[in-house]
Amino acid sequence: MKPARFYKEISKNKAVQCRLCSHYCLLKDGEIGLCRVRQNKDGKLYTLVYGYPVALNIDPVEKKPLFHFLPGSTAFSLGTYGCNFRCKNCQNYDISQATEVEEKTKHLKFFPPEEIVNAAQTQGTESIAYTYVEPTIFGEYALDIMKLAHERGLKNIWISNGFMSPEFLKELLPLVDAFNIDIKSFSNKFYQEVAGGRLQPVLENLKRIKKEGKHLEVTTLIIPTLSDDLKMLKSIAEFIFQELGPKTPWHISRFSGAISWQLKHLPSTKVETLQETKSLAEKVGLKFVYLGNVPGEGENTYCPKCGSLAIKRTGYSIQRFDDNGRCPGCGEDLNIVTA
Ligand code: SF4
Structure with missing residues (x-):
């Protein structure tokens, strides 16, 4: 403690x-x-969780998901017990919704920040990812790891619901190299009833991250009957276009009830719903819209200007054809961080 x-x-x-x-x-x-x-x-x-990660893995950066940040690299990924949301669709509910955390951490090994950074370097990963649950809740631990990681030339990746306080985000911003933030819905009712949060603070934080010029990708899980309304999804696309920029990657992901916490009764998202969302988002003007949990062409990066294939993805393995983040056909900037 x-x-x-x-x-x-x-x-x-x-x-x-x-x-x-x-x-x-x-x-x-x-x-x-x-x-x-x-x-x-x-x-x-x-x-109660400083120094006590409960999940430690080496993941492809594509799994976060980040498709435009150091493509093909790996991230040393960690998360602790706890979360500030209570998403009914959560897949990591065994750790995010754990109770009696102080007692549970007694059975975990203590990892000071140096040990995390040493392990990432020994494993040869390019970055450290703060993930699995909302990393804000282990904020003090994450900040200490991030400072050391930067001193040793590692990047920091923040995978988040975006509900941190503005004062915490202010300390976070200089230390994070890439964010993936959920916009779970454009309905505050959804945030309150399905996630246990509020929409507006998330939108304000997204604008702050964009203003700071940080690499940012957005994820939306489309849940049948709860967050599959096309008008609502169009509102998210318009917000991204207007406030975060047309080249912000948007990952729209397929829901699977079987692995969710409290939504096991719901069917999986129809692939047609994802495809319709992708085409309406492209009509709004978004240039990089990806289908998550749907293997196929929806995971590839194509140049929005000439249509050339820039990155082909098959699961987590990738083939790159881009020219250091630019289109191999016409040279268009594809908003890819390559170093
Ligand atoms: S305000 Fe603090 S104590 Fe409350 S949920 Fe957020 S991080 Fe946890």
């Missing part, structure tokens, strides 16, 4: 307000935040 940052003490009754994410939990002495990994103990806030 380590003292937290990003909180303020409230003068009476040893209460504190956590300021790490946009829930801004008000916690009395002894209380634990909505994420279940931050606790007020005697008027001070503590993080």
